[in-house]
Amino acid sequence: MRPLALIVALLFGAFLWLYYLQDLPFRNAPQQAISFSHQIHYERGIQCAYCHMDAPRSTFAGMPSVLKCLGCHRIVIPQYPEIQKLHVYWNTQTPIPWKRVFWVPDYVRFNHQPHIAAGVQCQTCHGSIGSMDRVRQRVAFRMETCITCHRAMNARTDCFGACHH
Amino acid sequence: MPPDYFVGVCASFADQKLWRAATLAAQDSGQAIEAYGPVADEATMRLLRPHSPQNPVRLWTLLGGMFGGFAAFAMTIWMSRDWPLVVGGKPIVSWPPFICICFEMTVLFASFACMGSFLAYARLPQLTLPAAYRPEFAVDHFGLFIACAPPEAERWQQQLTAEGAQQVWRIENQPRGRLALPTF
Amino acid sequence: MLRRDFIKASTLAAAGAASEACRQPQQILPLLAPDPRLIPGRPQFFASVCRECPAGCGLVVKVNDGRPTKVEGNPDHPVNQGKLCLRGQTSVQGLYNPDRFRQPMTRTARGQLEAIDWPQGMARFQSAVATAQGSIAWVGRLETGTLDRAIRAWLTRHQAPPPLYYEHFSYDTLRRSFQITYGAPIVPIFRLDRARSLISFGADFLETYISNVEYAHQFSDIHSLAHTPTPAYFLAVMPRVGLTAASADEYWPARAGTEYLLAQALLAVVTNRPLPAGMEQCEIPMDLIERAAQRLAENRPSLVLGPGYGNDSPTALACQIAVNQLNDALGNTGQTVLPDVPHALTQCATQAEVIELFEQRPRLLLLHHANPLYHHPALPLGAPTFTVSFASTMDETTQRADLILPDHDFLESWGDYAPRADAPGILQPTRIPLYDTRPTLEVLGEKPAAYSDQELQRGLAAGVQSAAVAHRAPATPAVAPNVSLAPLPAGEYTLIPFPTVQLFDGRQANRSWAQEIADPMSKIAWDGYCELHPETAKRLGYEPNDVVRLRSPFGTAELPLFVSTWIRPDCVGVLIGQGHSNYGMWANERGDNIHRLQNPAPLADGLWHAASVTVKLESTGKNRPLANLQTERLQRDKRLALALSSKEPEPPTTPAASFYHFHHPYVNHRWGMAIDLDSCIGCNACQAACYAENNIAIWGRSSALSHREMTWIRVEIFEGDQGHPSTELNPDLRFLPIPCQQCDNAPCEYVCPTFAAYHTDEGLNGQVYNRCVGTRYCSNNCIYKVRRFNWYTPQWPEPLNQQLNPDVTVRAKGVMEKCTFCVQRITQVELDAATNQRPMRDGDIQTACEQTCPTNAIVFGDLLDPASRVARLAADNRGYGLFADENTYPAVTYLKKKARRG
Amino acid sequence: MPLRSEIEPARFTLREVSDEILRPVEAPPSMRYLLGLAFSLLCVAIGVAAWGRQLYIGMGVSGVAWPVMWAMYITCFVFWIGIAHSGTLISAILYLFRAKFRPSFSRASEAMTIFAIATAGLFPILHLGRAWRFYWVFPYPNERRIWVNFRSPLVLDIFAISTYLTVSLIFWYLGMVPDFAELRDRALGWRRTLYGVLSLGWVGSLRQKAPFLKLYILLAGLATPLVLSVHTMVSWDFALSLLPGWHEEIFPPYFVAGAIFSGLAMVLTLVIPLRHFFHFEKHITMDHLEALAKLIILTSSIVAYSYASEYFTAWYSGDTYERTAYFLRAFGHYWKPFWLMSVCNVLVPLLFFFRRVRRSLVGLLVVSILINVGMFLERLVIIVTTLAYSFDPGSWGLWHLTWVEAGIVIGSFGWFMTLFLLFVQFAPSLPMAEVKRDVLEAKDMVATLSAAHLLSEETVHAA
Structure with a gap:
């Protein structure tokens, strides 16, 4: 019976990997170009909208420009090695290559604008980023997450009009 | 015996x-x-x-068939209402096509019940x-x-x-x- | 308990493998410095001017995150008033042309072109200029304003003759006739919108004549029932029915070359002088001429246009002079013909001058976006002449160049262009240059007089400046030259080289949209062809798609045959614009270059004539299938493209009674569309706008052969209907644009097994791409056949993928797609209205096709709002639904064409 | 007086019956058999190669295009489902009617049913644009909370075909359990283990035979309406649409009759070579084949009536779309397949009115193959001409066969033949239990008749 069980386990594992596990980005917290800690900034009272200011007016939430970081870090702990990296990027005028953590597939038209207008908190979808040193995806961006919330808030659940066009 | x-x-x-x-x-x-x-x-x-006058396989087949028909109707109606999408101007619970599925499931579950009861009574x-x-x-x-x-x-x-x-x-x-x- | 929790609970050891997600996460690059105007994710709009042809329409370029994705007409520009033709829409493909030069190139000793960098390029350029000592010739496209002044200054500084602005449609005959009748060789401004009746002796003003978007707009104002209760009367006199003659009320198939007799006859009748001799040659009965003359006299002011490129025969000059005198006699000068407001085309060199320049073999030839060798293959270009080309893509002339210093594309460069004095427009770069190219102004090193700041600011914002111009009275009328037409020798056919709206003079041949969107008249895509009348074809024993060799005294060309009743039996029409040998991946091998057939030398009157040749036809035995996207032209009694029958008005086609009266619970909107068949001129601009907006895939000729084009709105052409069949004397042609009808009882929805096709809460027929498994039953069951299938994985060759619209999903292989009424535009406007708490007004949302339609034939709006234009048009008595008796309740209303008088 | 064919079996003994029927199974496969198996495996390889290419490059390699989005694949689907239905007809419906010639065909035609459904079942997956997402058509619970559109004829198809496969599989397999038991007793080595497992421990005791007979009669009773409903739903793939040429009320009975018609022809095409190569002439007599031929005449007449009624309703309705569709079906681009189909389905079966043709093996074989060609073309013509010439003349277009489609069709025939050849090698092609029952009944009959001196001496002597 030994080989039979092994084959069944392998097949079942392959099925799981193919259809479910391979795109579970739970564990992934990519190593960023500059190991920026949200926790430290959030504890000093900097709100999300200060850096990601395009959320209320665009599909893309926006990333802080290099100059915005330098706004403070030209004075605040400039000698810190990570901040040195920031200065190198600014001096060579190259944008910081952040790795994207939160993404939805191409056939989903996610738009921050209506969500911010409806008063949805950033933590609802992005998890408690304020308490994270390295950004990690806590809430799975799968349709189930979105649909449950849309139905609870009786937001628009029209497949074509709202998300998939 | x-x-x-x-x-x-x-x-x-x-x-x-x-x-x-x-x-x-x-x-x-x-x-x-x-x-x-x-x-x-x-x-x-x-x-x-x-055996006893009536062969038990017949009873089980009937029960299986009725269960199948009911299950089909329940499935189709519940699923149509779970996410009600309007299609081709047809009502959400459009029972005519559901009848076909009901018939198919009736035959399916009747066959399963028939086979199951035969194997049970023949002790196979x-x-x-x-x-x-x-x-x-x-x-x-x-x-x-x-x-x-x-x-x-x-x-x-x-x-x-x-x-x-x-x-x-x-x-x-x-x-x-x-x-x-x-x-x- | 949800299924996924169940899986998690019972997962076996295999879960350990879920380490790094195997899909590589994308990168996000922030800005270096914050820019208040730039909101990442929101499009920006820049005003510019379209340089695809000398018409110079105003542009508004939509730029997504630093890359232009779509161009639209500039509503404030006087020339096109917000509209664009098919060529204008494809200008984005010019910017992202995969065959563009990446850096300067030079020809080595062995004759190969190899890449060099700019310093080397400039050095070779300076040395060439030095050695030329004044024997310099500039052959470039038409330029006005700053660049024109810079070029002339540079040439005078090097003691060189003034530049020759080369346009193949240079209207030499028109300018010569104006010099004779009005004393100044100018291309005038025509005001169609003031005309009450219109005659064209060959000018295809809806396709390529001078400024086709402007004329289409004005023509629709005077001719369409939607814009005027008393439509003007339009008579077309030409040997072949092109897109312009298709919208005519009356059509005279005059023998090619005899148009001048008809013009002189009309002039004689209007000024009641004796008729010219030899009237029987033109095979047009006299009563028709009297009636036309009488109609011209009654409806003033009228407008008479002369011959176009297609019938630029040796007698064209006489015809144009007669037309000018007719306009004079009818008092149109100053009303609809403004001879003293010269169009920019007046600066163009005539073909004869260009031919003569190439004969002189200058020591240095500078080519700026001009391709004379394609139109005049016989021109000598070689050894003694050192050729420098500023073209941005390879073409027939640049292939023989010794040095290539590629110019920016017009969407990447500063500049200004004024098609006429009162409509100058400013070009501004919409992105950083794609490749290592430099603007020609910089290469010449000229410092032109700069615009003042506020002029620049106002110009940049509006894209246009307006200046009033006075009109001057005409000079003394001159005598018409006597000319006669030799009878057609037996076995020979008059060659009619007709230009088309999508290919112009061949400039747009390397645009995949211009090639894939079928020719408006023949519905043939991806190929050049020759056109013969069915009788001629039968007499010569040719079948459609046979390759026929056309032999003229100057050359031969082999082209597949398309048989159509819209051409005279004694003529053979050839499509110009195809036949490129070295112009790019989409333009090459599309048939032979027909310009080899034309007479390379100017005729006795010193003018080069395009249609001055007769050809013999020989069969080659070969066969080349043409990708004909609509083989059936008769709509039989299918009530597709209807006309108001002169008899009693037919009852509108109401849907039959139905058992299932399921009323959709529309709450806020039910989007609908109205298409006016009387306004539609069939120019396919809507198709090009749709391709640009919705990332529609192109798979080339082999797919088009088996009907696999992906157009979301196809324009069908029909000849008459059961009531009044289309005759050769009066072809009643009707164009029928068919987008998705967004039916309420959509036949495609109830057959889809996975709910990929379903009805949204706003009346749209949704197509969810990620849910579709590709059974294709929806396309089978759609009675309008508007659903298209992705046969392969779509490819966009580098850099065309930068043109993709980020708001629209790019579909994968195996998925259905169809017109979505530009749902991305609908949701964006709805979002903005919701966030700003303001109601949505009618006209806030414009679909891509509605926005660019030159004749405003398409109107989009909310059928639930009774005040909206589309609701009013839906209730119009001219309105009807396509196949309404099939109970699909379509959301698109078609408005019947007016009954054809003639 | 009983028919001669009824007392014919009296001549054999039960052991003789067992040996003859089991000889092909127990004998090592002959060279001819291996050649046939190799050839059909080659065809399957061609089919798999063609499908691989279509999956890798896209649907564009097949001939389907706009507007003809369905062609060869759905034709094959309906064709193979049609073949399956006559198998059920012979094994189930004729069992209910106690038809005398049933046992000789029943096992072979049931096997044909199973393998035909197995082949037909491939096509709903194979013709999909995204075949790797075929499971989205089943209503399985998923985290997207989206179910299936039960109004779509395709979903009805899924339920119908899967039910039909399951029920036929049960009916076929349980029917063979007694034969496997006998094979188990005669086999050795791994074959004994195989047949031992397959026979579920059947020993033919009364306790097992009573529920077995009841099961058999019930399943036959269930399969009969199932057959009619399955092909009705397959015909609804076309009849539920709006297209002129598909949207006809005659389709369900027309398709069911057509299915049984083409199925019977396939039974003949399979049984005649089977009978010849495995020498079952004694058990599958000419009378049995003639009975099938008579059934073919009946179903052919129904199909002919359906063609006529389609054209009459199109003409009589005066609807312009219907008239154009039917006129162009007969005289449009696809007139050759149409007229070939009409000849094969209507005229060729009329040959069976002649007794000589009915009783000649070559005649039966040729006519049955022509009928199947005709029925294949009929589905092709219905699907392609209706899509090519639908409502709007501007959207008329043609379909052209490509080698990928041809490869997949060859693959489907190869797949069917491979399964059938494996069946013939590993399982008895005739239901031995029922053949023996007929032998015993025949012996009883001869005994009673001879007792009543009603039979001539030599027939008694021959028994």
């Missing part, structure tokens, strides 16, 4: 009519018997009536064959096994040979090996 133990007398008939007569006689005597034969025909079944699948079974019973001979204690076995042997059995032999409690290995 199926013979749970394998002690008794077994006879092999070449002629179906003799076999039928012997089986009928054995049934009347009230002994626990089991009859084997290569051919399954209605006539023998009506004559020997091994069995890994070991009864001791009385001879390979020729599947080819051209008809077998009759009568479960009786050794003392009466002798009497039954004479009776069976009198009734035209080609061969009669005694069966002691010999369980078969795995996967149905009949002895020659």
